[in-house]
Amino acid sequence: MTRIRMQVVRNLTISFLLTSLVVLAILSIGQLTQLLRQVASGQLPLSIILRLLGLALPTLLVMVLPLAFFFAVYLVFSNLYRSNEMVAIRSTGTGLMGLLPPVAVVAACVFCLELILSLSWAPGAQRELQSESVRLANAAAEAMLQPGSFTNLPGGRVIYVGQAVGKDSHRFQEIFLSVAQGGQLDMATAAYGEVKPAQDGALTLVLVDGQRYLGQPGKDGFKVLSFARYRVLLDNQDSGGVERGGINWSSASLPQLVRQLRGTGMRFAVSELEWRLLWPLALPLLALLAIPLAYSEPRGSGRAAGMLVGILFLLAVNNIVVYVKEHMMNGSMPVFPGLLWVLVLILVVAAYAFLRRSRDLPMLPAWPGRSAS
Numbered sequence: 001m002t003r004i005r006m007q008v009v010r011n012l013t014i015s016f017l018l019t020s021l022v023v024l025a026i027l028s029i030g031q032l033t034q035l036l037r038q039v040a041s042g043q044l045p046l047s048i049i050l051r052l053l054g055l056a057l058p059t060l061l062v063m064v065l066p067l068a069f070f071f072a073v074y075l076v077f078s079n080l081y082r083s084n085e086m087v088a089i090r091s092t093g094t095g096l097m098g099l100l101p102p103v104a105v106v107a108a109c110v111f112c113l114e115l116i117l118s119l120s121w122a123p124g125a126q127r128e129l130q131s132e133s134v135r136l137a138n139a140a141a142e143a144m145l146q147p148g149s150f151t152n153l154p155g156g157r158v159i160y161v162g163q164a165v166g167k168d169s170h171r172f173q174e175i176f177l178s179v180a181q182g183g184q185l186d187m188a189t190a191a192y193g194e195v196k197p198a199q200d201g202a203l204t205l206v207l208v209d210g211q212r213y214l215g216q217p218g219k220d221g222f223k224v225l226s227f228a229r230y231r232v233l234l235d236n237q238d239s240g241g242v243e244r245g246g247i248n249w250s251s252a253s254l255p256q257l258v259r260q261l262r263g264t265g266m267r268f269a270v271s272e273l274e275w276r277l278l279w280p281l282a283l284p285l286l287a288l289l290a291i292p293l294a295y296s297e298p299r300g301s302g303r304a305a306g307m308l309v310g311i312l313f314l315l316a317v318n319n320i321v322v323y324v325k326e327h328m329m330n331g332s333m334p335v336f337p338g339l340l341w342v343l344v345l346i347l348v349v350a351a352y353a354f355l356r357r358s359r360d361l362p363m364l365p366a367w368p369g370r371s372a373s
Helices: 003-040 046-082 085-091 097-143 254-260 266-293 305-330 340-358
Strands: 149-153 157-161 171-181 184-197 203-214 223-233
Touching (some): 046 266, 046 305, 097 254
């Protein structure tokens, strides 16, 4: 590898690392704000914030790496144009095509990291994050159960516990539970009850010797049922997409998605796999697009114009991808080609812009009949 290409690799690597840190810090602020909001509402303890933020970083990196690499390529080639180094490089007979190999070397390393993040690391960290958040939220809900007071739980549930039995804070006398399900009341009273936390943090309320009231008193369908034991799940878990086929597809493992390709959840599994493969495959295409956008005259103005165009293009692509994925999940769009046509769109735009710039042509051709100045 020539000295010029080594310099491009070095500058690109440094710019990529610095840009990744900046973009990751910006996105982490939003994640940290959301966690602090849960701390303020009493759902999470303050001491666990850093752990939860660390578990959220792999998911953030899936979006950070393509953006950071795009900006890194743009900045490196923009500096080459602005400092007249591109003119010197072209004088040696090396054009834009000759600078693609060093970009491809760095892109291959980032591609492998992005692929591991998207397919395995980020979903695993998201599963652990969801499990930890549910466990902490349920622990906070259990701590809210105070003898002699009503407690509002998520999901429209209200619970009242009487005096604790003995020294065990999980056992109470005189239990009242009200659950609103689609406008229909489901109430239960019991002389005795016990809150049993599971190993995964889920809470189960076991009522002993009580009655259950279904519906509105005085209306048709109202029922009063007596029971010896009645078990109620007081889980504080947010479904977060679990309702689609009973699986949280965004955090499903790769083997689980592969198994679902031949099952009833084939549409969901294919949509999720295409979503996870989209950004790793789009990463080299974004680098190819960043090179022509970085062009600027050595003494000209508007250095950030190309970056602004790139950001607007990325926002448009992201909105299209989210829209297409949602409709694929709903079954209103076919899973093939699915998200693959978005890659074709990026490839066509990037290849067109790169070929025009490599031939020293403007991005947009002149209007027919327009005289050359």
